[in-house]
Amino acid sequence: MIKTVLLWALRLFIGGLFLYSGFIKLMDPHTFAESTANYQMIGNRAVILTALYLPWLEIWTGLALLLFPPLRTAAWSLITLMLLVFTAAKISALARGLDISCGCGTGDDPMTLLDVLENLALLAVTITGLFIDTATPTPPAVPPAP
Amino acid sequence: MTFVSTLVSSRTLFGILALLGVSLLTGSLSQRVSPDPLPPVHRRGPSLRTELEAAGFPMLTPGEVRTLYQAGTHLFLDARSLPEYHQSHIPGAFPVPIADFDAHFPEIAPILESDSPLIVYCGNPACDQALRLAQRLQDAGYENVSIFPAGFEAWSAADTPEAGQ
Numbered sequence: 001m002i003k004t005v006l007l008w009a010l011r012l013f014i015g016g017l018f019l020y021s022g023f024i025k026l027m028d029p030h031t032f033a034e035s036t037a038n039y040q041m042i043g044n045r046a047v048i049l050t051a052l053y054l055p056w057l058e059i060w061t062g063l064a065l066l067l068f069p070p071l072r073t074a075a076w077s078l079i080t081l082m083l084l085v086f087t088a089a090k091i092s093a094l095a096r097g098l099d100i101s102c103g104c105g106t107g108d109d110p111m112t113l114l115d116v117l118e119n120l121a122l123l124a125v126t127i128t129g130l131f132i133d134t135a136t137p138t139p140p141a142v143p144p145a146p
Numbered sequence: 147m148t149f150v151s152t153l154v155s156s157r158t159l160f161g162i163l164a165l166l167g168v169s170l171l172t173g174s175l176s177q178r179v180s181p182d183p184l185p186p187v188h189r190r191g192p193s194l195r196t197e198l199e200a201a202g203f204p205m206l207t208p209g210e211v212r213t214l215y216q217a218g219t220h221l222f223l224d225a226r227s228l229p230e231y232h233q234s235h236i237p238g239a240f241p242v243p244i245a246d247f248d249a250h251f252p253e254i255a256p257i258l259e260s261d262s263p264l265i266v267y268c269g270n271p272a273c274d275q276a277l278r279l280a281q282r283l284q285d286a287g288y289e290n291v292s293i294f295p296a297g298f299e300a301w302s303a304a305d306t307p308e309a310g311q
Contacts, residue, residue: 026176029180029184030182030184030278031245033184034243034244034245034275035245037227037245038227038229038243038245040227040229044272048184048185051184052173052174052176052177052184053169053170053173055173056168056169056170056172056173056176057165057166057169059169060165060168060169060172061165064161064165070157070161071161071164071165073153073155073157073158073161074158074159074160074161074162074164074165075161075165077153077158077162078162078165078166097229098227098229099228099229099232100227100228100229100245101245101246101249103245130153134153
């Protein structure tokens with residue numbers, strides 16, 4: 001029972017967060033593209049592709065986590081991967097002394113170490129969710145014949 | 147064992163491919179129906195030039211910009227990112243990185259009139275930040291906005307004064 005409640009809390013938190021984050025980026029893809037370009041890690045072509053597809057990937061993984069049980073492990077895995085990339089990008093930007101906002105849809109404040117710590121916390125929550133959700137056997141859609 | 151075998155199962159792989167596929171599909175569809183689509187990924191200078199011309203802003207050559215700079219009649223707005231601005235910029239230019247327009251523009255808005263002569267620029271002819279900044283300014287009611295499409299690289303190459311940290 002506790003495990004089920006915890007699992008749903010994790011799904012709602014991470015799934016909701018990715019849905020929100022994807023939606024915010026989708027509403028203003030040009031600004032998101034500029035934010036991505038400000039990291040100075042990828043070329044213009046990759047920036048446009050990221051701005052075009054990443055918001056949708058966030059939305060679909062968020063939805064899958066909340067609504068599509070067969071896709072939950074895949075969604076947790078992709079979210080883990082995205083958070084790893086986001087965290088690495090933030091660490092790289094801070095290490096290079098770039099004075100930029102994180103482009104996470106949370107405002108225009110300059111990025112700080114706190115943003116990296118926030119990402120690491122999200123990563124820990126996501127890996128916990130991935131582990132619990134994946135280790136919990138999905139009940140069969142059709143009960144076994146007696 | 148259950149964790150690892152589930153994680154690397156064909157069902158998980160299929161799920162990942164399905165989520166990537168549906169994201170690609172919806173991203174491409176949204177690009178087609180969006181009233182303000184992202185620029186095509188294959189775009190380079192010439193098509194941006196076409197877009198600049200279609201936008202209708204006066205476009206200034208490096209020589210014209212140099213003359214206006216010396217006359218001191220225009221305000222220069224730098225649409226590039228803050229690190230680029232701090233590295234070097236046209237002396238007297240104000241930073242208005244288009245990615246953080248709402249954060250930075252209010253800092254200079256009080257000194258501007260709706261008919262203030264403004265020149266916006268970014269890095270080079272392939273960047274579209276100047277065009278986007280000009281459009282934001284036009285939307286905000288500024289009527290006298292010109293673009294310096296050759297950008298800071300052309301300014302820098304012409305042995306003109308620069309400022310920076």
